[in-house]
Amino acid sequence: MPSLRKTLAAACALAVLTLSAGLGAVPAARAAETTVFAAASLKTALDEITAAYAAGGGGKVTVSYGGSSTLAKQIEQGAPADIFISASVDWMDTLAEGKLIRPDSRVDLLGNTLVLVAHGADAPKLEISGQLDLAGLLGDGRLAMALVDSVPAGVYGKAALTSLGLWPSVEAKVVQSNNVRIALSLVASGDAPFGIVYASDARAESNVSVVGTFPAGSHAPIVFPVALTADARPEAEAFLAFLLGASARAAFERQGFQVLAN
Template identity: 60%
Template sequence: MLIGCSFRAVTSAAVLAFGFAGAGATQAAAEEVVVFAAASLKNALDAVAADFRAATGNTVTISYAGSNALAKQIIEGAPADIFLSAAENWMDEVEKAGLVAEGTRKDLLGNTLVLVAHGKDAAPVEIGQGFDLEGLLGEGKLAMALVDSVPAGQYGKASLESLGIWAAVEPSVAQADNVRAALALVSAGEAPYGIVYATDAAADDNVTVVGTFPAESHPAIVYPGALLKGAADAADSAFYEALSSDAADAKFSAEGFAVLN
């Protein structure tokens, strides 16, 4: 998804009203901020970017995908200014490659892992040790993001392994490129159930959250962010700071994220 804007001057009053520091001077021309972000951030991040655009006139271009794919693209030289990952391990890889601007990495958000069902009348289930997910699925598929590389899939697999049911349901898993693609399979009825983040489920009216996976059954879901070494414009730093503003926190919270910064 691309978010664009028209060029216009920035006033210090508008900048300060949005809630970030360090960009108070009026800019004569708009700058572009290129963000690589985990697909699960889409709704909230689009809203934050729209506010930033309105306040500053700067262009924000956002590429959404699985954190694994984005990290690999950055390491291979893709021109991004900011990376927002849905897991620490993929930010670790970018940092190991020497591409994170020193001192800018921080944990921004948290999330919850849930089981969703197609439609709005699915019965709730109790998810615990030995949960009969195989029986619940019957002949149907369980939609998940790629279980060996995409954070949502990795968290989901870890939880199912912890609960002792991964081996039973593995043959029924339908893997998707990212968590929003997994959600789309359930939303369309192509899979009766799926494992996604709570924030994804809240963004789709065609699914029902039927259960929440115990937090202790998988690694903590943390979204780290960082400025990348290629970030050169004042707008890059300003937008990164804006992600931790009160206005942004409110938008992330409204979508169901836990604000960690």
């Protein structure tokens, strides 16, 4: 499947370059801006929110997007971030155990749902259950997912498929990517006929269809916590407050997130 390999390699390379560029730019500019490390699935909403914050005089915010596992490990290794928004409670817990976040600032910010998407804007709906012949629907194609053992969207996806008894039949057909937005891009391009992403991701891409929603009980609740890092600068508190405000809430809801924070 040469086309799929090329597309995935290019997407992964772009993600790495984007993250590296963001990290590389931070030390020189750190005194003048707030640096946020955020799960890739937040990109559409956060791009809008940071633009609104800057336009309102709040200052510049630089966001590095990636898989929550990659970002958490970067923070563990000393990357200069002020705020971390994870797609996984577990990765935030890992940083908390290492005393790398300010526990008093931690908030469960967002919730989400897990969906099966198909290539094209008008794919037929499916019922997501243990009776779904997902392997048969895939045929010789691949199921695009984020890394199933480390990236939250992939972890949730594998858990859901396992709970429904579908994982053994599709495991060999899964193509894994460094973050959920790369998985989404594989479906949008047609390199993978189906993928598992968050509902909010599906809204960000016009060339995919949500064909089914995984039952809530098939995986752990999807929660995006946010916190200031242990060495966050004072100005980061203002952006965290903005994230918890009405303008950000509206942007998150437009992108299909459920806002959990009051």
